[in-house]
Amino acid sequence: MMKKFEEKTIHTEQIFNGKVVNLQVDEVRLPNGKTSKRELIKHPGAVAVIPITKDNKIVFVEQYRKPLEKSLIEIPAGKLEPGEKPEKTALRELEEETGYRSNQLDFVSSFYTSPGFADELMYIFITKEIEKVKDPLSPDEDEFVEIIELTLDEAIEYVQQQRIHDAKTNYAILYLEMLERM
Structure with missing residues (x-):
């Protein structure tokens, strides 16, 4: 039935x-x-991290997105490797993309990115315990990123200007706005 x-x-x-x-x-x-x-x-699934510095700035990466033919400013994110726990992927991607390391991750949520045609499940974590690493893990050989640190107000402005324009990063900013109001 x-x-x-x-x-x-x-x-x-x-x-x-x-x-x-x-x-x-x-x-x-x-x-x-x-x-x-x-x-x-x-899709094997993905993770994203909302990294917050000691001076309360959000760490973003700017990178070129070929399907869009332009650069986007996003929270650090990456694909799950087979059998890898989302927390491990999140910590690896944070270090590879930003040069920051953390020992403390908190799970925020997970969501399907495009359920009309894809099965990708994205896990989002937050960390306020980040430190710059002297010799960070190397990014993927085909990955070129620039680090941008913004306050929450600056990030909201970037969303309004569509300089931040992807779902996971918009979700992260809405989440941080909600936390600020609590």
């Missing part, structure tokens, strides 16, 4: 298996008995 709204997979065709994502097309049986096709991106 099918659950309400469930789409039962009849057939899966693998289209592409890549380093970051896999693409497949599923033929599905709809709740009304008809069939349809679904283009799906399979």
Whole structure:
């Protein structure tokens, strides 16, 4: 018996298996008995970190995003490696992208980034215990970033100007605004 709204997979065709994502097309049986096709991106999941300095600035990275053909200012983030715990990925990405290290992470939330076509689950953490590392982990060889530290008010201004323009970073800023009001 099918659950309400469930789409039962009849057939899966693998289209592409890549380093970051896999693409497949599923033929599905709809709740009304008809069939349809679904283009799906399979992703191992990701993490993002809201790093706060001792002087209460948020550490961001600016990096070029090829799908958008422009640079974005974002909180540090990265893809989960197979079998890796989100906390470990978060600490690694924080150090690789920013040169900061932390021994204290607090889980904020998780969410699906684009559930209409992808299964990517993003975990968000916050840390207020960061310190600059003398010899940080190296970033990925194809990753070029610049560090930007902003106050919460400056970050909100960047959101209004669409200089900060991605979901995870907007979510992080809303979360920090909410904490400030409490």
